[in-house]
Amino acid sequence: MIRRMFFGVLCLAASVAALAPPASAEVSAPSVLVTLTPLRSGSLPHVVVAYGTVEPSNSGGRALMAAASGIIGTVDVRVGQRVAAGAPLLEILPSPQSAAAYHQALSSLQVARALVRSTRKLYSLHLATNTQLAAAEKSQLDAEANLAALRATGAGGPHVLRAPFDSVVTTLSALTGTLVSMGSPLLTLASPDHLVLAAGVVPSQAFSMAVGDAAVVQATGSDEWVHAQVAMSGAASTPNTGLVPVQIALPPGKFIPGQVARARITTAEVKGFLVPHAALLVNERGAPYVVQAVKGVAHKVPVRVLDEYDEQDIISGALDPHAPVVLAGDYQLDNGMHIRIARPGEPGTTP
Numbered sequence: 001m002i003r004r005m006f007f008g009v010l011c012l013a014a015s016v017a018a019l020a021p022p023a024s025a026e027v028s029a030p031s032v033l034v035t036l037t038p039l040r041s042g043s044l045p046h047v048v049v050a051y052g053t054v055e056p057s058n059s060g061g062r063a064l065m066a067a068a069s070g071i072i073g074t075v076d077v078r079v080g081q082r083v084a085a086g087a088p089l090l091e092i093l094p095s096p097q098s099a100a101a102y103h104q105a106l107s108s109l110q111v112a113r114a115l116v117r118s119t120r121k122l123y124s125l126h127l128a129t130n131t132q133l134a135a136a137e138k139s140q141l142d143a144e145a146n147l148a149a150l151r152a153t154g155a156g157g158p159h160v161l162r163a164p165f166d167s168v169v170t171t172l173s174a175l176t177g178t179l180v181s182m183g184s185p186l187l188t189l190a191s192p193d194h195l196v197l198a199a200g201v202v203p204s205q206a207f208s209m210a211v212g213d214a215a216v217v218q219a220t221g222s223d224e225w226v227h228a229q230v231a232m233s234g235a236a237s238t239p240n241t242g243l244v245p246v247q248i249a250l251p252p253g254k255f256i257p258g259q260v261a262r263a264r265i266t267t268a269e270v271k272g273f274l275v276p277h278a279a280l281l282v283n284e285r286g287a288p289y290v291v292q293a294v295k296g297v298a299h300k301v302p303v304r305v306l307d308e309y310d311e312q313d314i315i316s317g318a319l320d321p322h323a324p325v326v327l328a329g330d331y332q333l334d335n336g337m338h339i340r341i342a343r344p345g346e347p348g349t350t351p
Contacts, residue, residue, distance in 0.1 A: 032332050033340050036293055036324040042274040044307050044314045045266040048209060050246055052199025054219075054259040056170070057231070057249070060194025064161060064187055066180045068153035069095040079172050080258075082192070083163045089187060090174055092159045102155040105147040112140035153182075167191055170257050193252040196231055197261055200243030208267040209233045215248050215265040219255060226254045230265060270307040272314040279325045280305070280313055291326040291333050292319065293341075298326065298333040 055061075073091035077083060094102065119136040122128035150156060167189035174186040197217055201209070211233055216225040231249035238245060248263050255261065279290055280303075292299045303317035326333065333339065 032298075032337060034293070034326045034333070035328040036341060037276060037279060037327040039292070039319060039321060039323065039325050040274050041272070041321070042314070043269045043271045044274070044309045044312060046208065046268040046270050046307050047309055048201055048205045048265045048267055050197075050199035050201045050248075050263045050265060052197045052246075052248075052261065052263070054195050054250065054255045054257055054261060055198050056190035056257060057194045057196045057247070060191035061170070062164065062167075062189050063185055064089070064189065066092065066182055066184045066186055068098050068150075068155060069179070069181045070098060070154060070159070071095055072174045072176055072178045072180060072186075073158060075172070075174060075176055077169045077172065077187070079169055081169050083167055083169065083189075085163055085165045085167075087163045089161045089163055089169075092154050092161060092180075094155045094157065094159075095179060098150070098153070098155040102147075102150045105143065105150050109140070109143035109147050112136070112143040116140045161186065163189065165189075165191060166193075168257055190257045192256070195250045195252075195255055195257065197228070197248040197250060197255075197263055199246050199248065199263060200238070200241055201246055202242075203237055203244050206233065206235075206244035206246070209246065209265060210267070213265050213267055215263045217248060217250060217255075217261050217263045219259050219261045225264075226251060228263070270314050272306050272316045273303075273319055273321075275313050275315060275325050276327060277308065277311045277313050279327050280315070281331060288315075290315070290317075290319075292323040293326060293339055294320060294323045296338055298335060298337045298339055299323070300333075300335050 070092040071094075073093045075090045076088045077090070083089065116133075116136045116139075119128050119133050123130075123133045153159070168191075169187055170190045171188040172186075173184075174180070180186070209230060211230055213230040213233075215228045215230060217228045218225050228248045228250050230246060232245070232247040234245040237243055246265075248265070275290060280288055281290065282288055287302060288305055289300050289302045292301055299320075301317055301319055303315040303319070306314045306316055308314070326339070
C-alpha cells in the first residue's frame with residue numbers, strides 16, 4: 001500500500017514538471033506603447049498680448065471749443081456720426097454780451113472813420129499834423145481789427161461750425177439752447193485714417209517692447225487679425241491701472257473709434273528646442289520635463305520652458321538632439337522603461 005502511494009506521488013510530480021516552462025526561459029520586460037515626435041532646433045516669436053480701445057492718435061483728433069460766448073442753436077451731428085470736410089456741425093448764436101460788443105465795435109469803427117476823414121481834411125489845410133493823422137488812421141485800423149475778430153467768433157450773427165476734415169464725432173457736449181462761454185468744449189472729432197489702439201501691458205513685458213515692433217490686432221467679435229505696428233511704448237506705469245501704456249498704429253479703414261480690441265505684439269525671437277505643448281510634463285515638485293526615447297528606453301530630461309506660442313513650446317536642457325520626444329503615453333514612463341512605438345491606427349496612438 002505504501003509503495004503504491006509513493007509511485008502515485010512520483011507520477012504527479014513528473015506531470016507538473018512536464019507542464020512547467022524551462023528554467024532558462026526569460027520573462028519579457030514590461031514596455032509602454034507610445035508615439036514619438038522628432039526633437040528639432042528652432043525659434044518662436046516672443047509675443048506680448050495687450051488689450052485696449054481704439055481711439056484717435058494725437059495727430060488725428062481735434063477738440064472744437066467755443067471761440068466766444070454764445071448760445072447753441074441747431075446741432076447737426078450725433079456721437080459716432082461720420083462727417084465730411086466742410087459739413088455743418090452746429091450753429092452758435094451770439095450771446096447778449098457778444099451782440100452788444102459787436103454793435104459797440106461797429107460804432108467805434110464809424111467814429112474812427114469819421115475822425116480819419118476830418119483829420120485828413122484838416123491836414124490838407126495845414127491845420128493838423130502828421131502825428132494827428134497817423135493816430136486817427138491807427139484808431140480806424142484798430143476798430144476794423146476788433147470788428148473782424150468779433151465777426152470771426154460769430155458775434156455779428158449766427159455762426160456755423162464746420163468739420164475741418166473728414167472725421168467721426170467721438171464726443172458731443174453741446175445741447176441746443178445751452179449758453180457757452182469762450183473756451184467751452186463743444187465736440188471732439190477723430191480722423192478715421194489716424195487711429196491707434198490705446199492699450200496697457202505689465203511692466204515686466206514693457207521692457208522687451210520698442211517702437212516699430214510688429215503686431216496683429218483683432219477687434220472683439222471679429223475673426224480677422226489686422227497687421228499693425230507699435231507707435232509708442234511707455235516708460236512708466238499709470239497710477240490707476242499699474243500698466244505701462246502702449247499705442248499701436250492701425251491701418252485706415254479697419255477699425256472705428258471706441259472699439260475694444262486685443263493685440264499680439266512680437267518683440268523678439270526665442271531660440272531653443274521646439275516641442276509640441278502636449279509633450280511637456282510636470283513632476284511632483286512642479287518642475288517641467290520631457291521624456292526622450294534613446295534606443296528604445298525612456299529617459300526623463302528636466303527642461304526649462306523659454307516661451308510658448310500656438311501650441312508649441314521652446315525649451316532648453318540636457319537634451320539629446322538626435323533622440324525623439326515621447327508625445328503620447330509619456331505620463332506612464334519612468335527612467336529605464338522600455339517603450340514600444342505605436343503604429344498608425346493602433347490603440348494608444350494620437351491622430
